[in-house]
Amino acid sequence: MNVLPDLRRASLGQGQHYPMENTGCYNFLDPWYSFMAPQGAVHDMKHHEHALAAIEAFGLERHFGTTKAVDGVDLRVERGSVFGLLGPNGAGKTTLVRILATLLLPHAGTARVFGHDVVNEPDEVRSRISLTGQFASLDEDLTGSENLVMIARLYGFDRKAARERAMFLLDSFGLSDAADRQVKSFSGGMRRRIDIAASLVVTPDLIFLDEPTTGLDPRRRNQVWSIIRALAAAGTTVLLTTQYLDEADQLTDRIAVVDHGRIIAEGTSGELKAQVGNSALHVRVARAEQRQSALRVLENVLNTTVVPGNDAFSCHASVEDGAIAGDAMISLAKEGIEVTDFSLGRPSLDEVFLALTGTTATEEAHA
Amino acid sequence: MSTDLKQNSSNPGSGTTESQGTVTHEMLKQVLLTGTRPGRSGPLSASATFCWRALLKIKHVPEQMLDVTMFPIMFTLMFTFLFGGALAGSTAAYLQFLLPGILVQSIVFITVYTGFGINTDISKGIFDRIRSLPVWRPSAIVGALLADTVRYLIAASVILVLGFILGYRPEGGLAGVAFGVVLTLVFCFSVSWIWTLLGLVLRSPNSVMGVSMMILFPLTFASNIFVDPATMPPWLEAFVSVNPITLLVTSVRGAMDGALALGDVALTLAASLAFVVVFAPLTMFIYRRKH
Ligand SMILES: Nc1ncnc2c1ncn2[C@@H]1O[C@H](COP(=O)(O)OP(=O)(O)O)[C@@H](O)[C@H]1O
Numbered sequence: 001m002n003v004l005p006d007l008r009r010a011s012l013g014q015g016q017h018y019p020m021e022n023t024g025c026y027n028f029l030d031p032w033y034s035f036m037a038p039q040g041a042v043h044d045m046k047h048h049e050h051a052l053a054a055i056e057a058f059g060l061e062r063h064f065g066t067t068k069a070v071d072g073v074d075l076r077v078e079r080g081s082v083f084g085l086l087g088p089n090g091a092g093k094t095t096l097v098r099i100l101a102t103l104l105l106p107h108a109g110t111a112r113v114f115g116h117d118v119v120n121e122p123d124e125v126r127s128r129i130s131l132t133g134q135f136a137s138l139d140e141d142l143t144g145s146e147n148l149v150m151i152a153r154l155y156g157f158d159r160k161a162a163r164e165r166a167m168f169l170l171d172s173f174g175l176s177d178a179a180d181r182q183v184k185s186f187s188g189g190m191r192r193r194i195d196i197a198a199s200l201v202v203t204p205d206l207i208f209l210d211e212p213t214t215g216l217d218p219r220r221r222n223q224v225w226s227i228i229r230a231l232a233a234a235g236t237t238v239l240l241t242t243q244y245l246d247e248a249d250q251l252t253d254r255i256a257v258v259d260h261g262r263i264i265a266e267g268t269s270g271e272l273k274a275q276v277g278n279s280a281l282h283v284r285v286a287r288a289e290q291r292q293s294a295l296r297v298l299e300n301v302l303n304t305t306v307v308p309g310n311d312a313f314s315c316h317a318s319v320e321d322g323a324i325a326g327d328a329m330i331s332l333a334k335e336g337i338e339v340t341d342f343s344l345g346r347p348s349l350d351e352v353f354l355a356l357t358g359t360t361a362t363e364e365a366h367a
Numbered sequence: 368m369s370t371d372l373k374q375n376s377s378n379p380g381s382g383t384t385e386s387q388g389t390v391t392h393e394m395l396k397q398v399l400l401t402g403t404r405p406g407r408s409g410p411l412s413a414s415a416t417f418c419w420r421a422l423l424k425i426k427h428v429p430e431q432m433l434d435v436t437m438f439p440i441m442f443t444l445m446f447t448f449l450f451g452g453a454l455a456g457s458t459a460a461y462l463q464f465l466l467p468g469i470l471v472q473s474i475v476f477i478t479v480y481t482g483f484g485i486n487t488d489i490s491k492g493i494f495d496r497i498r499s500l501p502v503w504r505p506s507a508i509v510g511a512l513l514a515d516t517v518r519y520l521i522a523a524s525v526i527l528v529l530g531f532i533l534g535y536r537p538e539g540g541l542a543g544v545a546f547g548v549v550l551t552l553v554f555c556f557s558v559s560w561i562w563t564l565l566g567l568v569l570r571s572p573n574s575v576m577g578v579s580m581m582i583l584f585p586l587t588f589a590s591n592i593f594v595d596p597a598t599m600p601p602w603l604e605a606f607v608s609v610n611p612i613t614l615l616v617t618s619v620r621g622a623m624d625g626a627l628a629l630g631d632v633a634l635t636l637a638a639s640l641a642f643v644v645v646f647a648p649l650t651m652f653i654y655r656r657k658h
């Protein structure tokens with residue numbers, strides 16, 4: 001299990017140095033190569049590999065009419081990592097993914113995928129990535145196996161090999177019963193699985209998953225999560241977009257928070273939490289008309305901005321030092337403000353979003 | 368937030384009938400280990416695969432063949448019996464004149480479904496997946512057009528059989544008919560690049576239909592399909608004589624009547640080539656830039 005990422009890593013570096021890559025005959029598990037390669041070369045490729053990220057983007061912009069869907073994005077995704085683009089509906093996640101997957105031209109900026117420019121070398125990029133789009137990315141009229149055979153044929157498998165690969169994928173994804181059914185008859189969970197299976201007809205170096213769990217019930221979402229975890233464990237670089245904070249928190253190594261086409265924060269989920277303060281204070285008042293005074297009292301004591309929550313009763317603040325919370329509680333009691341809930345904890349990503357944008361992701365999505 | 372997720376994962380499989388979704392790390396590792404990239408598919412094989420896809424769609428959605436069979440039957444019967452007596456004295460005599468023309472008209476009309484199909488495709492996620500594959504770019508469109516020629520061939524057979532039943536007898540024999548049909552297919556393949564362009568540029572499948580019809584109606588009616596252009600006012604006759612549909616109809620009529628006019632055939636092929644040369648690169652340009 002553990003050797004897999006290492007072997008893969010070695011051959012990824014090898015791809016940069018050996019013309020074998022150009023034959024299209026790319027086998028990431030070819031131990032012979034790393035075995036036979038001269039020592040210097042191995043060393044060199046390690047060095048090279050560190051320099052070369054899976055994705056590097058500088059100043060990407062893309063607008064639709066007056067909407068700036070992507071508005072100056074810099075991004076770096078390391079090889080073998082799971083990177084999350086987190087943002088509400090309309091933040092620009094899909095647009096960004098489509099630019100990186102060579103489907104959309106940026107209006108400004110540059111992006112490289114494994115060192116290849118997405119605008120000038122789209123074919124190089126395409127032969128390393130696969131894309132599972134936000135919406136079903138298969139032919140609804142065709143059966144599950146026909147879809148996979150088609151994709152395998154397009155990748156260059158001969159007829160027999162394409163059929164075998166399709167069957168193997170259907171089997172591995174628990175879809176062999178549905179092989180001969182039209183995709184339009186698939187349930188939401190089966191659809192996501194076959195979408196992802198279709199992205200693995202040929203092992204990609206980088207897989208884009210655009211909102212892979214949106215619209216799935218928790219059980220189906222867990223199935224997709226386990227697939228993503230397995231991809232990560234096998235060393236595939238994953239770029240994942242999501243509207244769910246817990247999803248990014250659970251699955252990704254690094255997260256970029258996207259809002260109105262910009263990346264407003266980036267880091268590990270721990271770093272993001274740290275950026276907002278050590279602790280998050282939640283207060284809930286008993287009577288809505290007292291919230292205004294609660295906000296005022298809390299701001300005085302905590303000496304920081306206190307944000308009203310979604311409902312009429314709650315207030316949130318991030319505090320550097322948890323000890324001050326006691327003072328806050330006392331002050332509220334002194335003013336005669338009745339409190340039903342008072343808690344201090346590590347900020348959730350939702351609070352990160354709140355602190356970064358002034359509104360919660362949920363509010364934005366509804367705006 | 369993480370608590371409710373743990374709860375969910377601890378009670379899996381609450382009795383559903385759909386395929387079990389357990390994808391283990393072990394299985395997925397096997398998938399990734401065996402996903403060796405074969406040599407790239409060539410332009411021909413990629414086009415053939417897209418053609419196969421379109422033919423599978425005919426198999427799974429046979430309703431779409433209704434247009435291909437009903438259009439031609441309707442046209443042939445309607446024009447033969449409506450106009451036959453008035454235009455040629457008898458329906459039998461008119462059929463002899465009309466059939467090659469109606470063959471051309473029916474098939475040319477069916478070509479608009481190409482643009483319709485491409486526009487429908489774009490609005491679906493499959494288009495993105497196809498475009499993110501490392502294949503020869505035009506193959507998706509070339510493949511679709513090749514599959515369409517199968518539909519044209521079916522339409523042609525329907526018309527010829529119907530014509531034969533109604534009493535049409537081609538002087539040019541089987542060879543003449545075959546030549547006429549093949550020439551029509553070549554022309555339609557070429558004209559289709561206009562519709563692929565429209566399919567990529569216009570917003571909805573319906574607007575593609577609308578615009579295509581607006582182009583096709585004048586082109587097919589202001590031609591020599593139904594009447595001899597000599598009976599038309601000079602300005603119209605001038606237009607009709609340079610209309611590429613007229614060139615095609617003259618060639619097909621010649622072939623099927625056993626009086627093949629090579630000059631017209633050459634002009635038809637030149638017109639076809641011109642369509643491809645102008646509209647194929649434009650289509651591919653838009654296809655590449657399409658958001
Ligand atoms: N093809 C398009 N035409 C016009 N506007 C678009 C198009 N695609 C996206 N947009 C707009 O760009 C913004 C970002 O959209 P998108 O990238 O889909 O966001 P997300 O994937 O984060 O929900 C939205 O305001 C959306 O309406």
Ligand SMILES: [Mg+2]
Pocket residue numbers: 090093094095134210211
């Ligand atoms: Mg999206």
